[in-house]
Amino acid sequence: MTSPDPHPRAHTTGSGDLARSLELLWGLDRKPARGPKPALTLDAIVTTAIAVADAEGLDAVSMRRVAAELGAGTMSLYRYVPGKAELLDLMVDRVNAxxxxxxxxxxxxxxxxxxxxxxxxxxxxxxxxxxxxxxxxxxxxxxxxxxxxxxxxxxxxxxxxxxxxxxxxxxxxxxxxxxxxxxxxxxxxxxxxxxxxxxxQFWSAQAPILNQAMTSGSYPHLAALDQSAFTADxxxxxxxxxxxxxxxxxxxxxxxxxxxxxxxxxxxxx
CATH class of the missing domain: 1.10.357.10 (Tetracycline Repressor, domain 2)
Known part of the structure; x- marks a missing residue:
C-alpha cells in the first residue's frame, strides 16, 4: 500500500525534465549567434511568468498565458522551455537571486x-x-x-x-x-x-457564542487576556x-x- 501524497496538487520543483531544467538554468544549451535573431528570449519568458504569478498566483501561469502576455504563439514558447514544470524551476531560481x-x-x-x-x-x-x-x-x-x-x-x-x-x-x-x-x-x-x-463580519458572526464562552468560567486564562493579544502585527x-x-x-x-x-x-x- 502506497502512502498518500501530502501535496497532491502542489507546484513542485524538479517535477519536469530535470536535465533540461539544469541546462536552461546553467546556460548549457546556448545556440550559435548565427541566423536571425530569436523573437523571444528565455529571460523575457521567465520575467513574464513571474509577473503573472505575482499578480494572480501560480495557477494563472501557463504556457498559453505567458505567450499571450508576450504577444507570441503558444507553440513558440516550447522552443525555449519544455513546459510549466521546467519554467517553475527557472522562476524559483530567479526570485532566489x-x-x-x-x-x-x-x-x-x-x-x-x-x-x-x-x-x-x-x-x-x-x-x-x-x-x-x-x-x-x-x-x-x-x-x-x-x-x-x-x-x-x-x-x-x-x-x-x-x-x-x-x-x-x-x-x-x-x-x-x-x-x-x-x-x-x-x-x-x-x-x-x-x-x-x-x-x-467574520468576528461579529462569532461574537455571541464567544462572549458566552468567555463569561462561562470554563476558559479563565483566555478570558483574562488583554484585547491587544488578538491584534496581529x-x-x-x-x-x-x-x-x-x-x-x-x-x-x-x-x-x-x-x-x-x-x-x-x-x-x-x-
Missing part, C-alpha cells in the same frame, strides 16, 4: 547575517507570495540559488557550528520560521479579499520571533563554545 535579499555589511557577524537573510526572505515572500505554495523538498539548484547560499555561508562563517548545523539553521530559518510567519501574515492580510467577508510579530530564535541559537553556541573550551583545558591539565 541574492538581490532579493540584501547585502551584508562588513564584519556583520553570524547573528547580523542571519537577521539580514531572514528579513530578505520575508521581503521576497511579500513580493512573490506564490513562492509559499511551491514544494521545494527537492530544489533544482541554479546559479542564483547557489550564489545566495554561498554568500550566506561566507557571512556566517564565524559561527561556532558544524557544517551540518549551519545548513540545519538555514533550513529552520527559511523552511520553518520565515515561510511560516509569512504564510500566516499573507493569509490574514488577504482573507477578506479571498472570501468576500470582512474581518469585522505581521512585521512586529516576525521581528519578535526572529529575536527569540536567534537568542536561542546564541545560547546554544555559547554553551557549545564553553564546553569545547572546558574539554581543551582538561586535556592541557593532563
Amino acid at each position: 541574492p538581490g532579493d535579499g540584501a547585502e551584508f555589511p562588513p564584519d556583520v557577524g553570524w547573528r547580523g547575517a542571519l537577521e539580514v537573510v531572514a528579513r530578505g526572505i520575508w521581503r521576497m515572500y511579500a513580493r512573490h507570495p506564490w513562492l509559499l505554495g511551491v514544494d521545494q523538498a527537492r530544489p533544482v539548484l541554479g546559479p542564483n540559488s547557489l550564489r545566495a547560499l554561498e554568500t550566506t555561508l561566507a557571512a556566517i562563517g564565524d559561527a561556532a557550528l558544524s557544517d551540518r548545523e549551519k545548513m540545519t539553521v538555514l533550513t529552520i530559518l527559511d523552511g520553518g520560521y520565515v515561510s511560516g510567519m509569512a504564510r500566516t501574515h499573507l493569509n490574514t492580510t488577504h482573507a477578506a479579499q479571498r472570501t468576500g467577508i470582512s474581518d469585522e 505581521g512585521e512586529a510579530d516576525f521581528e519578535f520571533g526572529l529575536k527569540l530564535l536567534l537568542d536561542g541559537l546564541e545560547t546554544h553556541i555559547a554553551h557549545h563554545t564553553k564546553h569545547v573550551a572546558g574539554e581543551a583545558k582538561e586535556k592541557d591539565d593532563c
Whole structure:
C-alpha cells in the first residue's frame, strides 16, 4: 500500500525534465549567434511568468498565458522551455537571486547575517507570495540559488557550528520560521479579499457564542487576556520571533563554545 501524497496538487520543483531544467538554468544549451535573431528570449519568458504569478498566483501561469502576455504563439514558447514544470524551476531560481535579499555589511557577524537573510526572505515572500505554495523538498539548484547560499555561508562563517548545523539553521530559518510567519501574515492580510467577508463580519458572526464562552468560567486564562493579544502585527510579530530564535541559537553556541573550551583545558591539565 502506497502512502498518500501530502501535496497532491502542489507546484513542485524538479517535477519536469530535470536535465533540461539544469541546462536552461546553467546556460548549457546556448545556440550559435548565427541566423536571425530569436523573437523571444528565455529571460523575457521567465520575467513574464513571474509577473503573472505575482499578480494572480501560480495557477494563472501557463504556457498559453505567458505567450499571450508576450504577444507570441503558444507553440513558440516550447522552443525555449519544455513546459510549466521546467519554467517553475527557472522562476524559483530567479526570485532566489541574492538581490532579493540584501547585502551584508562588513564584519556583520553570524547573528547580523542571519537577521539580514531572514528579513530578505520575508521581503521576497511579500513580493512573490506564490513562492509559499511551491514544494521545494527537492530544489533544482541554479546559479542564483547557489550564489545566495554561498554568500550566506561566507557571512556566517564565524559561527561556532558544524557544517551540518549551519545548513540545519538555514533550513529552520527559511523552511520553518520565515515561510511560516509569512504564510500566516499573507493569509490574514488577504482573507477578506479571498472570501468576500470582512474581518469585522467574520468576528461579529462569532461574537455571541464567544462572549458566552468567555463569561462561562470554563476558559479563565483566555478570558483574562488583554484585547491587544488578538491584534496581529505581521512585521512586529516576525521581528519578535526572529529575536527569540536567534537568542536561542546564541545560547546554544555559547554553551557549545564553553564546553569545547572546558574539554581543551582538561586535556592541557593532563
